[in-house]
Amino acid sequence: MRKVNFIFRIFAMVTTCTIFATAVFTTFFSHADSLNPMILWQIPAVSMVCVLGCLIYPWDVSMSKKETGIRIFLHYLYINAVVLISGWLFDWYNVKSLKSVMYMLFSIALIFAIVSAISWRHEAAVAKKMNEKLQEYQKEKEEE
Numbered sequence: 001m002r003k004v005n006f007i008f009r010i011f012a013m014v015t016t017c018t019i020f021a022t023a024v025f026t027t028f029f030s031h032a033d034s035l036n037p038m039i040l041w042q043i044p045a046v047s048m049v050c051v052l053g054c055l056i057y058p059w060d061v062s063m064s065k066k067e068t069g070i071r072i073f074l075h076y077l078y079i080n081a082v083v084l085i086s087g088w089l090f091d092w093y094n095v096k097s098l099k100s101v102m103y104m105l106f107s108i109a110l111i112f113a114i115v116s117a118i119s120w121r122h123e124a125a126v127a128k129k130m131n132e133k134l135q136e137y138q139k140e141k142e143e144e
Helices: 002-028 039-056 065-089 098-143
Strands: none
Touching (some): 002 039, 002 098, 039 065
16 A cells, blocks of 8 residues: 555656646747647656656665665656657657757756655655654563
8 A cells, every 4th residue: 555655646746747847848938829638648647657667666675875876867767768758759849959858858857856855755754753653662562
């Protein structure tokens, strides 16, 4: 159940950030008068494919700093590939425009950083709470 909650929490964050990035892009760069309604299906679909990349991290297994760094880098490359290919297929940006491609790369990096930071902070808070509960439990056992 913890994995499912994690996946849906990340999905919600990725989708929300992507909607904001789309709003900024269409308002300031493409000056589109309207959006194709299909984008309302495309954003959640691409977000879910991106979230599946989180499964690269093992559950309940500690990793070395080197392994963690490698997995984060591979995850970031995966996200870039998914978003850039999907964006090209769905015509979200103009591949021939350097400005458009750079905005996509910047958006991917920013969303990845925001979602990662929030996720890591949340997981640290959960770990701290679990450690506090464990200490309380051990203290109660010692008092018996």
